[in-house]
Amino acid sequence: MTWLAISLIVIGLVFLVIGSIGILRLPDVFSRAHALSLTDSLGAIFVLLGLAVYEGFTINFLRIIVVLILVYLLNPVISHATIRAAYRSGLRPSKKENK
Amino acid sequence: MRIFAAIALFVLWLVLSASYNLIHITIGAIIASMISWFTPAGPLHVRRISWLAVLGYVPWLFGRILKSSFHVSRLILHPGLPIAPELIHHKTQLTSDGELVVLGNSITLTPGTITVEVAPGELVVHTIDKSSCKDLVNGLYDAKVSHLFLAKGDQ
Structure with a gap:
């Protein structure tokens, strides 16, 4: 059970690292938001699932599941608000052609 | 309330x-x-949803998230950074508040596509490359979301 928890958390951390690399490498705010949504949707879920498995069926398990649902409901709203603010203040995506 | x-x-x-x-x-x-x-008690018109369809929609959306996460990870780690970002104007036949909320949030949750602006019947979506927005453009998301809500007569 502990090994399942560890492997879930490590998978989550891999996605968190890839998301961070993406934030550094991608050119503008719009593309960086894609890397951010990668971190949110898979990094967070695997780390939280790993913690839930590690915890077993206690009150903390319930708390982690509630946080998981809240993450999935709130993250798209926050990314959308950020991107819409960038768009309305006049930023446009940079055109990087496919090489 | x-x-x-x-x-x-x-x-x-x-x-x-x-x-x-x-x-x-x-x-x-x-x-x-x-x-x-x-919190203002705004005039949010939410149509009745079919919970059976929600049960099918959540695993489908999670599968989409997994699939496009691997795609975006590959784009990020690729040495040449082969991205082709663009804004697309997506026409949709969905107009009610509830449908637009679900559609917009599903698009944003899926890595590779982000909802920028929402209006009844039209969404501005930023996409990181051509293959990320394929299923949005061919209307798969619209069809899935429209099945979540019961027909207008049923409310």
Whole structure:
């Protein structure tokens, strides 16, 4: 059970690292938001699932599941608000052609 | 209606809170009532949803998230950074608030596509490359979301 928890958390951390690399490498705010949504949707879920498995069926398990649902409901709203603010203040995506 | 929202928020506080002494429970009660009081009771028209369809939609969306996460990870780690970002104007036949919320949030949750602007019948979506927005452009998302809500006559 502990090994399942560890492997879930490590998978989550891999996605968190890839998301961070993406934030550094991608050119503008719009593309960086894609890397951010990668971190949110898979990094967070695997780390939280790993913690839930590690915890077993206690009150903390319930708390982690509630946080998981809240993450999935709130993250798209926050990314959308950020991107819409960038768009309305006049930023446009940079055109990087496919090489 | 506000009292139900306040009770729901207070229960959420009790579930998430780790300490059950008087001061923390009082703070939770005050915050729950303040949030429900200051939230405007807007004219949000939400149509009835079919829970059976939701049961099918959530695993489908999670599969999409997994698939496009691997795609975006590959783009990020690729040495040449082969991205082709663009804004697309997506025409949709969905117009009600509930449908637009679900569609917009699903698009944003899927890595590779982000909803920028929402209006009834049209969404501005930023996409990181051509293959990420393929299923959005061919209307797969619209069809899936429209099945979640019961027909207009049923409400």
